[in-house]
Amino acid sequence: MDINREYRTIKEVVGPLMVVDHVQDVKFDELVEIEEHGGDRRLGRVLEVNGDKAVVQLFESAQGLRVSDSKVRFEGHSIELGVSRDMLGRVFDGMGNPIDGGPAIIPERLMDINGAPLNPVARAYPDEFIQTGISAIDGLNTLVRGQKLPVFSGSGLPHAQLAAQIARQAKVLDDNSEFAVVFAAIGITFEEADFFIRDFQKTGAIDRSVLFMNYANDPPVERISTPRIAITCAEYLAYELGMQVLVILTDITNYAEALREVSAARKEVPGRRGYPGYLYTDLATLYERAGRIRGKKGSITQIPILTMPEDDKTHPIPDLTGYITEGQIILSRDLYRKGIVPPIDVLPSLSRLKDKGIGKGKTREDHSDTMNQLFAAYARGKEAKELSVVLGEAALSDIDKLYAKFADEFERRYVSQGFYTNRSIEETLKIGWELLSILPKSELKRVKEAYIEQYLPPAIADEYEEEQEQIDVEAEE
Numbered sequence: 001m002d003i004n005r006e007y008r009t010i011k012e013v014v015g016p017l018m019v020v021d022h023v024q025d026v027k028f029d030e031l032v033e034i035e036e037h038g039g040d041r042r043l044g045r046v047l048e049v050n051g052d053k054a055v056v057q058l059f060e061s062a063q064g065l066r067v068s069d070s071k072v073r074f075e076g077h078s079i080e081l082g083v084s085r086d087m088l089g090r091v092f093d094g095m096g097n098p099i100d101g102g103p104a105i106i107p108e109r110l111m112d113i114n115g116a117p118l119n120p121v122a123r124a125y126p127d128e129f130i131q132t133g134i135s136a137i138d139g140l141n142t143l144v145r146g147q148k149l150p151v152f153s154g155s156g157l158p159h160a161q162l163a164a165q166i167a168r169q170a171k172v173l174d175d176n177s178e179f180a181v182v183f184a185a186i187g188i189t190f191e192e193a194d195f196f197i198r199d200f201q202k203t204g205a206i207d208r209s210v211l212f213m214n215y216a217n218d219p220p221v222e223r224i225s226t227p228r229i230a231i232t233c234a235e236y237l238a239y240e241l242g243m244q245v246l247v248i249l250t251d252i253t254n255y256a257e258a259l260r261e262v263s264a265a266r267k268e269v270p271g272r273r274g275y276p277g278y279l280y281t282d283l284a285t286l287y288e289r290a291g292r293i294r295g296k297k298g299s300i301t302q303i304p305i306l307t308m309p310e311d312d313k314t315h316p317i318p319d320l321t322g323y324i325t326e327g328q329i330i331l332s333r334d335l336y337r338k339g340i341v342p343p344i345d346v347l348p349s350l351s352r353l354k355d356k357g358i359g360k361g362k363t364r365e366d367h368s369d370t371m372n373q374l375f376a377a378y379a380r381g382k383e384a385k386e387l388s389v390v391l392g393e394a395a396l397s398d399i400d401k402l403y404a405k406f407a408d409e410f411e412r413r414y415v416s417q418g419f420y421t422n423r424s425i426e427e428t429l430k431i432g433w434e435l436l437s438i439l440p441k442s443e444l445k446r447v448k449e450a451y452i453e454q455y456l457p458p459a460i461a462d463e464y465e466e467e468q469e470q471i472d473v474e475a476e477e
Helices: 135-140 159-169 190-203 220-240 252-265 279-287 316-324 333-337 367-391 398-415 425-436 449-455 458-476
Strands: 010-014 017-020 030-035 041-050 053-058 071-078 080-083 090-093 109-112 129-131 151-153 179-188 209-215 244-250 291-293 299-307 327-330
Touching: 030 053, 080 220, 109 220, 135 367, 135 398, 135 425, 151 159, 151 316, 159 179, 159 190, 159 244, 159 299, 179 190, 179 220, 179 252, 190 209, 209 220, 220 244, 220 252, 220 279, 220 299, 244 252, 252 279, 252 299, 252 316, 279 299, 279 316, 299 316, 316 327, 367 398, 367 425, 367 449, 398 425
Parallel strands: 090 209, 151 299, 151 327, 179 209, 179 244, 244 299
Antiparallel strands: 010 017, 017 053, 030 041, 030 071, 041 053, 080 109, 291 299
């Protein structure tokens, strides 16, 4: 039988780290309890074991801790989360303790927050459409069940509102299974936390959600555990209860900063921009816990949100996140200045799995063609607008003027829908076709003729067709 040994051999405390001497049978990542002379208890975890020395990372400040009077107890297991169906509709702190004034959770089982290794062969390919109600995502950068799709934002951009909107509106079409949202806020302000909690309660989204709130004034070490606790809760809901779970993590930048802080306290050799060399591996331990498992009904879809320092997408955090995940949704400061919300920049955004989640039986047979045509038309429209800035509008050809008009209308009607408009995929595709009707039929080279006949609004199309014919006549003259 294991006996939890107590030690009074604390050698030193440096920042959030504590060194304990003469330890036996201590394992990496083991949970540690520090008991002070007055009976107060603090928690930590084993960060490193070297011979008979253990480096312990405290989950709270070491301020006021008297080394000589304190006892250290190694618990023999890593940090565990007590999980239950009753967690739905509740708000917890970053360590999984209720903070909404409700009763403590009676756990159905305890789960290791680091998760269990998953055999890659057991993974099922993500191929089912998730409707977020946001046209720029659903129509052009489609989210698929089991995918990990990050949002790259910048300081001051409305990623919090976008996260709340996705959490409110997201659903799997034509699926009878339950849908749940696990929301983890990492290192956010009280103001942001209040916004999320109020929004979820006001809209009723709280009933199918589990919220984990880690505040900016909480210790950095807690920040490292919060996303793992959230994903562990999601794994229970998905794989034990068969639910479709969407995990939203905001802000991953705060998580990486906490990693850097702990790495500096350990005096490790820094990597790019001072972040630890294992940042890639560490982020992968979070992101790779998304997906579907063969034979299991449930799934975990992840949307990590990060603010790019100085809007630089080559910064290590977005750079490494982009390597691991399956695409990215990029928010644009220029669009936000124009008053377009959500300010999603569709051209550099990408969902690598979108082709698997759209088409007949999933969204609609014309989805793929429409998407390609909208991308092409918007790209050309932006080029035309840039050209008109340099050379003046008079230098544009008539067709380029139509494309420039298309680009403006696309941003105004398709992308800018506000944070409280929930569009079905049919509405999104309908708006897409209405916008394509601005262009003459001869320009719709990426769409099958049959779809043009079926879906292109005739009245508007004919009007522009006549306009084009008039242009051709004038050109001949």
